[in-house]
Amino acid sequence: MATDEAAEVHGYTAEKTSHLKRLRRIEGQIRGLQRMVEEDKYCIDVLTQVSAATKALQSFSLELLEEHLAHCVVEAAQRGGPEAEEKVREASDAIARLVRS
Amino acid sequence: MATDEAAEVHGYTAEKTSHLKRLRRIEGQIRGLQRMVEEDKYCIDVLTQVSAATKALQSFSLELLEEHLAHCVVEAAQRGGPEAEEKVREASDAIARLVRS
Amino acid sequence: MATDEAAEVHGYTAEKTSHLKRLRRIEGQIRGLQRMVEEDKYCIDVLTQVSAATKALQSFSLELLEEHLAHCVVEAAQRGGPEAEEKVREASDAIARLVRS
Amino acid sequence: MATDEAAEVHGYTAEKTSHLKRLRRIEGQIRGLQRMVEEDKYCIDVLTQVSAATKALQSFSLELLEEHLAHCVVEAAQRGGPEAEEKVREASDAIARLVRS
Numbered sequence: 280m281a282t283d284e285a286a287e288v289h290g291y292t293a294e295k296t297s298h299l300k301r302l303r304r305i306e307g308q309i310r311g312l313q314r315m316v317e318e319d320k321y322c323i324d325v326l327t328q329v330s331a332a333t334k335a336l337q338s339f340s341l342e343l344l345e346e347h348l349a350h351c352v353v354e355a356a357q358r359g360g361p362e363a364e365e366k367v368r369e370a371s372d373a374i375a376r377l378v379r380s
Numbered sequence: 381m382a383t384d385e386a387a388e389v390h391g392y393t394a395e396k397t398s399h400l401k402r403l404r405r406i407e408g409q410i411r412g413l414q415r416m417v418e419e420d421k422y423c424i425d426v427l428t429q430v431s432a433a434t435k436a437l438q439s440f441s442l443e444l445l446e447e448h449l450a451h452c453v454v455e456a457a458q459r460g461g462p463e464a465e466e467k468v469r470e471a472s473d474a475i476a477r478l479v480r481s
Numbered sequence: 482m483a484t485d486e487a488a489e490v491h492g493y494t495a496e497k498t499s500h501l502k503r504l505r506r507i508e509g510q511i512r513g514l515q516r517m518v519e520e521d522k523y524c525i526d527v528l529t530q531v532s533a534a535t536k537a538l539q540s541f542s543l544e545l546l547e548e549h550l551a552h553c554v555v556e557a558a559q560r561g562g563p564e565a566e567e568k569v570r571e572a573s574d575a576i577a578r579l580v581r582s
Numbered sequence: 583m584a585t586d587e588a589a590e591v592h593g594y595t596a597e598k599t600s601h602l603k604r605l606r607r608i609e610g611q612i613r614g615l616q617r618m619v620e621e622d623k624y625c626i627d628v629l630t631q632v633s634a635a636t637k638a639l640q641s642f643s644l645e646l647l648e649e650h651l652a653h654c655v656v657e658a659a660q661r662g663g664p665e666a667e668e669k670v671r672e673a674s675d676a677i678a679r680l681v682r683s
Contacts, residue, residue: 312403316403323448341674347427348651356657468550507612528643549625
């Protein structure tokens with residue numbers, strides 16, 4: 280089945296439920312920020328919440344990345360050939376975007 | 381009125397509409413991420429979207445911070461005394477949290 | 482005297498000795514990195530040292546920035562006028578560069 | 583010979599000369615910062631140089647990391663077994679340190 284294959288290829292599907300829970304919590308943080316702005320909360324308190332949401336997004340991306348290395352990159356390395364190289368470059372580009380964001 | 385005073389104290393109220401628009405767009409990005417995870421999208425594409433949402437949060441916090449400096453910190457400096465010092469320290473702590481998140 | 486004026490304008494001069502000590506320590510970390518590369522140390526250990534040096538540079542910049550806000554920005558705010566606005570914008574740009582680096 | 587083996591294991595040895603050149607340039611930037619502090623240069627200009635040095639360190643670490651993935655992690659994956667898992671976890675921890683620094 281397509282979904283099972285995807286589970287193998289993408290690596291993160293096993294953790295899908297936990298990922299969705301995390302993203303829903305982050306969505307809640309963003310909605311909390313909207314409430315704070317609507318209620319004219321003090322800027323520093325808003326900033327503290329923005330930092331918390333940013334950190335939560337970052338932890339999420341680090342988890343995704345580790346799963347990607349553990350599954351997609353390792354499997355491509357085992358198959359060998361140019362695909363392994365391509366996966367490493369692609370992962371490195373994603374890491375650079377994370378580090379710079 | 382409390383709200384008018386808050387508007388003066390917090391500085392960002394004038395930009396309230398634009399802030400709420402931004403936060404709603406970020407909320408949309410987070411919901412987009414949930415859809416991507418649900419549809420087993422490729423991890424690297426999910427990561428690219430996470431980086432985009434992180435950058436959007438960061439730009440939002442930089443804007444809030446600039447408004448805070450331009451209003452709360454500048455006004456406290458003009459009133460002088462220990463409050464000015466306290467505002468500078470508070471802003472510096474918020475900057476440190478941003479830089480480290 | 483020019484130096485005394487500079488001390489007032491730049492704010493960080495009082496902490497000059499401590500800043501120079503910090504920068505010399507960071508220079509030592511960078512030279513330590515060169516030795517590690519020369520001795521073919523394990524990449525992960527090199528990366529750990531690079532992170533330590535990056536964090537040290539970041540703390541240094543956060544300290545500089547706090548001094549800048551406490552002196553240059555506060556004094557410009559007290560003098561008032563367009564200079565205060567300019568200083569806030571300049572500080573905000575520096576913060577944005579820090580957050581994005 | 584030990585060094586030749588290390589060259590294979592660490593991956594970055596082929597790029598040793600270019601790495602050392604980069605680190606020497608960063609060392610020069612740090613010494614330039616010391617001169618700026620000694621000469622009481624304007625804080626914002628010092629901060630701009632600190633951001634440049636931080637970015638240079640970051641690019642260096644991203645390059646090291648890519649080489650590490652391309653060599654150590656890929657080779658461990660090809661050998662298989664628990665070593666591959668360990669390498670992925672170790673690389674992920676290094677990435678987390680980078681992202682958070």
